[in-house]
Amino acid sequence: MEILVLGLNHKTAPLEVREKLSFPSQKTEEILRALEEKRVFRERLLLSTCNRTEIYGVGSRPHEEVGEAKRLLSEFSHVNLTEFEDKLYVLRQPDSVSHLFSVASGLDSMVIGETEIIGQVKDAYQAAHKNQQTGKVLNTLFQRSFKVAKNLRTQTDIGVGRVSVASVAVDLAEKIFENLKNTKALVIGTGEMSNQVARAMISKGALASIVSSRHYDRAEKMARELGGSAVRFEDYEAEARRADMLITATLAPLVLIHKEQVRGWMRRRHGKPLFLIDIAVPRNIDPAVEKLDNVYLYNLDDLRGIAEKNRVYRESQLEECLGLVKRQTQYFMEWLGKEFGPSEA
Amino acid sequence: METVGFFFATAAYLAGWALYLVNFETQAPAFFNWGKKFVFAGFLAHLAVLAAAVWGGDLRGSGILSHWVAPFLILSTAVFMEWRYKTRIWMLFSLPVVLLFCVLAFVLKPEDGPAGLQVVRSGGYLAAHTGFILSGFAGMITAVLSAAMYLVQSYQLKSKRVGNFFLKLPALDTLDRIHFRSLALGVVLFSLGILSGLFWAKNLRELHQVFRDPKVVLSFLTCLAYWLVLGFRMSALSRGQKIAAGTVITFALLVATFVTTHDYAPPGGF
Structure with missing residues (x-):
């Protein structure tokens, strides 16, 4: 036998x-x-x-x-x-x-x-x-x-440790907010990467709002698929003030979010931590933003770096x-x- | 006998902390389990000597109360926090503070009690004063430890160095909540302790004498500083890194005050 x-x-x-x-x-x-x-x-x-x-x-x-x-x-x-x-x-x-x-x-x-x-x-x-x-x-x-x-x-x-960009983003968010249930995530951009990150956040209980700079219909479609709500680009600033997490992934070749803008949001949040994920290339968030207290900014390379480090650690x-x-x-x-x-x- | 018991407890805490550190570096669970055993052995020895002191009625006069109850309370709170928040790292942060107070208990003159307590010999206020001060102190130490962890976690998130500490420390929100609650509780209890001490001293018309003691004055200032930190946090003017740093800095001042305003025992004369 x-x-x-x-x-x-x-x-x-x-x-x-x-x-x-x-x-x-x-x-x-x-x-x-x-x-x-x-x-x-x-x-x-x-x-x-x-x-x-x-x-x-x-x-x-x-x-x-x-x-x-x-x-x-x-x-x-x-x-x-x-x-x-x-x-x-x-x-x-x-x-x-x-x-x-x-x-x-x-x-x-x-x-x-x-x-x-x-x-x-x-x-x-x-x-x-x-x-x-x-x-x-x-x-x-x-x-x-x-x-x-x-x-x-x-x-x-x-x-x-997680080994994909979306799951690393969720891990980081959970190290900031403990529990993503009822946290507010604002996703600017409707590409594949933002879809993955938003999906991962929503699966953990986050409430997502999707913004598209040019195609509102795409934002509506993505919001329907993921179970969030769509927001017009003109209204994103008001949503951003209430968001705990902001994910940017547009094709815009310019900085959309500036340091002074975030400073204003943080004043309204009374210093409550804000998690910014910039997975756009070129970047949509001014890197100087991360110098602000209680603001945590991660770009695509940062997330990939952590995923790779986790993979190597697991292999070890x-x-x-x-x-x-x-x-x-x-x-x-x-x-x-x-x-x-x-x-x- | 007391000295031997306390020495054993301190040695066990030190060994336990070293094993926790090795576990943190190597991730080998055997070190964590042995560390836990050492700390538990020290805890039992500590408890036994304190219980014997209470039973023998020496606690009030000998200075043991002030010097050895504090580390015991800090450790007890750490055990509770580790159990409540299922985090193995709490002890790694608490044991150095416990050890610091154990070392102080050895090097400070045994007759030295906390500010204003030396004059206390009787009265119902003593129990209230001591109880409030020590509970408040344990609360404040918990606040300091959670604030220190908050700063470490926040630094790791900012610097994007997501190492061992990052994985094992609780989330910022959790640490902020623990920090706020323990600070609020600690400051209120500590203030009640100070007030009850003042009432007692007033009864004996020794208030003016108590205020001549620099330890009392600096305790007032520390308490006031913590009220300020708490006030900022409660009024929602600020939270996060700055408030956590405020708590830790105030604690550093408290320790510096405590260390610099005490007399020390000669070498070998515990």
Whole structure:
């Protein structure tokens, strides 16, 4: 008996291959049933996300079972096996065990340390468990993987800091206002970047007003999509006085917001902190503004710099994390040896 | 016995702080856990000696009250704040202040009490005076610590250096709220303490003597300075960095006052 992983991910396969082998939850159940009917593996589980498709199996005939599983993947994806066979990897224990621990912890993700994957692994496990496709080995293995993921997050800084511009902006805002619920954000500009930042702020409970300097209809459309309100450019000054956060992302080749203007807003705010995000190139906010007390100004480079620093910091935690994964793999293999005999482990 | 107990407590606080610092740098949780254990051991020793002093009735006359209750209260408040705001960094800021007061308690003459207290020997005002002064003091120290954290966090946001402190310190709004509430509570209690002390002294017709004590005068001035800081914050004229800096500077003046107006014990003579 052996724990095996057959799959492909963002490291081995390009997007055009991954998207063909990405299965919705309904289809994963069909694949698991097909594997069961063909007696491929004693226990089996299919994990399918946008970045990976992996079959976890417990079997005693690795070569035959893996071969059959490959054929089934080809059949269900309607892609000729020759088109993706070289992108597939097969891992045998203990590598398969440490691989799952790494996957569940986000160490194998495109964005290292991301947390979305743990939810996806849990969903995949629940689906397989519900369909009685898992047994003692996979149940224990996956339960252990959830614990490993939790331990890694609490014992290391693998999840510390955000790695995208929009989420870094939200992190900074939360370090100023504690809670973004009911804070007012004014977004000047309707481009992709301002849309992302506004969306991230609104998802945390901020109330957003969208301003477009030339196309009011665009501001209205964006406000409808995001759940905010649209403001005409002529009225933005009045809104800005009430805003806690101001995001500028216009194509205007000039400074829209000046130091004296912000000084006036701060007087009305009685020194309450103001967060300014200037993601426009060229910049829309006079850099001298950041000299004012309680005004925090970040431009695109600042946000990108922090995101990059966080990414590097997360990567610096990898060694420690992999050490923890290695130890946990050893513990699991010891358990497997005790339960099923040393030859199995 | 008291000296040994307090020495043990101080050493444990120092070791705990060092471990918290190492944890902050290395992020290894084992250092944090050991730091917590050391601080807890020191806290227990501190509590035991104070309890023994209360039980034995020595607290009033020996000067222990003034010197050792203050760091104990600061630490207790820090434990509460760390629990309430789920921040591991509070102790890192509080322990140096606790240690400063512990060191002062060792080097100051044991008979030295806080301003005006030495003359107090009996009366109902004593309990009220002491209670108000010490609670007010703990409140003000909490305000100072939150103000210091506010300044650090604000500096990090301004300078765009989002390091370890940035990640672990609470948000500016949270710190501002803690600062305002603890300052308001601290100043009111401290003022009540001063007032109750004055009433007591008046009863004994010693008011004029109390006012000859520079410590009393400087305590009044400190209290007045904190009322000013609080007044600015309450009237919404200003908030944020300047108010936080005002709180920290006033505290520095208070410590300087405390240190320069006391007599010191000879070396080795706690």
